[in-house]
Amino acid sequence: MASITMVDALNAALRDAMADDERVLVFGEDVGRMGGVFRVTEGLADAYGTRRCFDTPLAESAIIGTSIGLAMRGYRPVPELQFDGFSYPAFEQMLSHLAKFRNRTRGQVAMPVTIRVPSFGGIGSPEHHSESPETYFAHTAGLKVVVPSTPDDGYSLLRDSIASDDPILFLEPKSRYWARAEVELPVSRPPIGQAVVRRAGTDVTVVCYGPMVATALEAAEIGAEEGWSLEVIDLRSLVPLDRDAVIASVEKTGRCVVAQEAPRTLGFGAEIAALVQEHAFWRLEAPVLRVTGFDTPYPAARLEHVWLPDADRLLDAVERSLDYGSS
Amino acid sequence: MASITMVDALNAALRDAMADDERVLVFGEDVGRMGGVFRVTEGLADAYGTRRCFDTPLAESAIIGTSIGLAMRGYRPVPELQFDGFSYPAFEQMLSHLAKFRNRTRGQVAMPVTIRVPSFGGIGSPEHHSESPETYFAHTAGLKVVVPSTPDDGYSLLRDSIASDDPILFLEPKSRYWARAEVELPVSRPPIGQAVVRRAGTDVTVVCYGPMVATALEAAEIGAEEGWSLEVIDLRSLVPLDRDAVIASVEKTGRCVVAQEAPRTLGFGAEIAALVQEHAFWRLEAPVLRVTGFDTPYPAARLEHVWLPDADRLLDAVERSLDYGSS
Amino acid sequence: MNTTFTLQAGPVPDLEPIQVLRPDGRLVDDPRVDVQLPAAEHLAMFDAMVVTRALDQEHVNLQRQGQLALFPSCRGQEGAQVGATSALRPVDMLFPQYRELGAWVVRGVDPVGIGMMWRGSWHGGIGLLEAHSSTMSIPIGTHALHAVGYAMGIALDGDDAIAVACIGDGATSEGDVHEALNFAAVFDAPCVFFVQNNQYAISVPVREQTRSASIAHKAVAYGMPGVRCDGNDVLASYATMREAAAYARAGGGPVLVEAVTYRVEAHTTSDDPTRYRSDDEVESWARLDPIDRYRTYLRAIGVLTDDLEAAAVERGKCAATRLREGIYDRPDGDPLELFDHVFAEPTPALVEQRAELEAEIERADD
């Protein structure tokens, strides 16, 4: 077993995917010669040539638009958008075409495009480099949204995404890029659409994904000292959503807290809350509580730690859930 | 009292706003010479000159980007994006700048920009002309979202939007453009941020906005024959949201159904459901049920009536709410 | 075919459009291109133009009868569309906007599949892909990037097909078209940008769309060749596209072609063009009708006879009849199909929602 980071795991996944299928192409800004600003594409141009891993001009709409054309031609593009906030210029291509192409062609043309987006906050970046774009994509019919939280899942989910015939927004939690785990590659984890219980518990279900998984586990650890048993569910993909796993857990615990970095209004927590109250109505002993960023623009680096949800904010919600109605 | 359409009301609002404040500018594709594809800007170029109402080249990002620059210069731009689906190219300008400018400048630079977007479906249009983009905007901190449902609100809310110092997505329900009402202009209705009870009732609260208000009222009418008393709440603005009005109604009825045209996942109904279960938890006798479009691309014209929520779909949810737990 | 013009990246294009036939149908003196075509090819193009016109009119009729939701006529643009498409090989991939009826006729697309788009039966049109055309694209300018990506794929494959991005004068203002031109040039993609400058983007005239001396001039910004042709002259359109396609196919990289033409009808059947242009203007362009011009020429050189013209008209009628029969009161498709093509496999949410709609339909049927 080797100790590897998520960057290592993602890089290996790209390498192996390119080795297995020569129709896999990797491109974007600074991904070739430089290996990406986070080094996720390091060495791919050397290993597979600049035909298959190349730098593009600085234009995100073009990166996604040409991915669509390449997919029509039978390729499996794995474009990178350099940061979450720079996915916005490609929004029209994603919503109006990538998401709709299969449907528009009655299934004749698939869009096996995996868009890698270093996402979320927490690493002291400048403006536009710490956005949580998942709502925009998850609300868009025809797009899948995958969010790994660990190196092994990074590898396994990225391989599965590239192998999938559907367009996938693969949101990589930057703040977890350098966290290490013991993993033997290649590794295979549950498929896209299956959540994983990261920690079993009986008192409160904590639903989370991406960067919030580590926060939830930390909270569970601290909570245990208070005698609270938290069950931490890592969604792994938002579309498709493993609703059954969430409901099963809430049927057990009767309480649910959902955590996201995104601003509260219409963050993914809203969808979880809506679903849980609908499908576990009688079982709920407290409302589903949302632990979120705020409805403000993401702050500058020095203030982000205050703004981002942390174990304390999460535990406060857990406590409110446990105390609900008793005060 | 004159019988006017929403198009008439919006046109009058633009006229009066331009008369009252010469810093108000109206521009976009085909809004000048032609008066807009829906004739909402009809006659403005004649009345106020092509300096203040003018056609732009075909480029939505530029329409919003230049609106930002004009706002910095002290103007109050009221750009039109021709259809919902063509707001997507302007997404980066809206999210990365329009929404963030005031915050970035610590309040020094306001963005009094009202973006008019003919929105939603139901009028037999081709692809991309029937989208429900409200989630994208409502989730974005720094944007307000206003959705009128009647001619008088069209007038009043558009005047208030243009007078506001905040950036506003003003989503006009195309399917209500030609519905008539007796209105004496100018008319003043409750301000942005205040919901209105369109029909009082005691059994189930129906939360809706824009095109779904008429559907909800129709359902309430039919439901009354079944002996169901529906309270119809027209949100009028999604940001700011009149949560108090919704909660007050649910405290009374104990049941809530929320209706939207948008696909279900992360549609505005998710936010309403999340808030209602959080703030009226003990009072709820059934889960908040969502009446929505489906998680598919919006269909072609001949199938849209099947896809769109109608009174029947709404009443089915009402019935499920009323029967909840009793079966 | 001989030509005295050469496609070249760098210099400013000639403002004078390439022309083969004068408006009166006679050959221009000293043309920059020399088109020697077999009679059969001439007749095929003439036929396609006549069929296009007939189908165009039948769409308009069907729309007036409430059978179509909308229709964007290509009347007046048949020369540009038929000429350019006829110069391509069948495997060259078209990326159309929505007003490309003439191109689809050349490619033999069943008109019913086109009419279904405008009826609102399904998005994008049916049967286009089989004819090496992408589906119709409504978000202006966006599909130019698909053409470039596809062309990059062709180059990666070492194939000698090309991709053709069909866009309008209005589209050239969109950021996506800029990005497409730039990517195409940087990656030497075998892509021809075929711009039909029909003078309008809905109500906005091209002079308010750009201050570029011409659309073709924009090629300078990308280091690619740009060329203008008379789009109402089917032979000029043919010859120009043939040169452009050959250039791209030979590995020269992309080319920007501007076909100068005119949209004689309204933007779509919903539009009222009297709001933004004069009858005089329309009439002056109507006098430049591409079919009339070509007919005069083909008659003069003896290729087109009364019989052959009657046959073309007949084929137009047949096509129109086929369209009408396939579209009139056409039953709607199964709404449950809406859940079938969202993903390769429906998600649990889609399975559930499909069942909901199914139940709803059953309820309604009761």
Place this chain on the structure above:
Amino acid sequence: MNTTFTLQAGPVPDLEPIQVLRPDGRLVDDPRVDVQLPAAEHLAMFDAMVVTRALDQEHVNLQRQGQLALFPSCRGQEGAQVGATSALRPVDMLFPQYRELGAWVVRGVDPVGIGMMWRGSWHGGIGLLEAHSSTMSIPIGTHALHAVGYAMGIALDGDDAIAVACIGDGATSEGDVHEALNFAAVFDAPCVFFVQNNQYAISVPVREQTRSASIAHKAVAYGMPGVRCDGNDVLASYATMREAAAYARAGGGPVLVEAVTYRVEAHTTSDDPTRYRSDDEVESWARLDPIDRYRTYLRAIGVLTDDLEAAAVERGKCAATRLREGIYDRPDGDPLELFDHVFAEPTPALVEQRAELEAEIERADD
């Protein structure tokens, strides 16, 4: 100031950049522009360049000491930035990207307000607006549209200010820059697009960014004048911007200026440029240093003396000290301010969330 070049919409720009000073600091023979400046103006520019360099270095130092999150150096670009900005009037509105330290120095912006951006105290920089500069803009190319909108507003007001969009070579690939150039031309907006072609967009060299013969050549696509200048020659940058600004101010419409220069340092302090360029290349450009060149010239014409140069260096030190004192261990702002500027008035949701965060902070303080 005399010039023998004229800004003109239409023709392809001269590939040879306008130069006043040769790399060795001597005047070029027969320059296309003739810059006769009073000694005081020369010295002000020299000062600004020296101060910029000193501040630039101090930012890098502070970043290495963990005081800044990040810093994008403008080393090597001082000639372009100081020259161009010095040619403007104080009310001419700048729309900077993020690497515009030299421009802000000319405008007298307090360096602490710039350092606060890079420390991560607040977005966009503080004190820029007061100096008629918009805030820093990170989404590449986007702010070019703000400049155009602002310039449209100037024209509507009948004012004689101009707007200046400062963008990079990489930015020219973005759709927004295309749309900005096009809108500016169509609306005759008094806007100068000032492109610092520093040869790289992070790791991507400009030859992979575009096939245009030069960035200035892109002007042809918009029917506006395009002009190249030597960006490492402060006097050429000054003279070129002065012409461009005069043209725009006089109602001529927009101008595209390309300053050919080089980013001598890494893209930002996070970047490792050895991955994509050679030391030789960097050294060959470092020999074209704009400050050295200007110093040699000013010494030769007797404007710059030992004392005056020492004074400039001293001002650089003062500025650096001011930056360091204002930034080092600077306490963070009140996080509750995050709720104050979302809207003119906070919404009920924001009021509630503010209270939540306040309570959380109090809890943490306990």
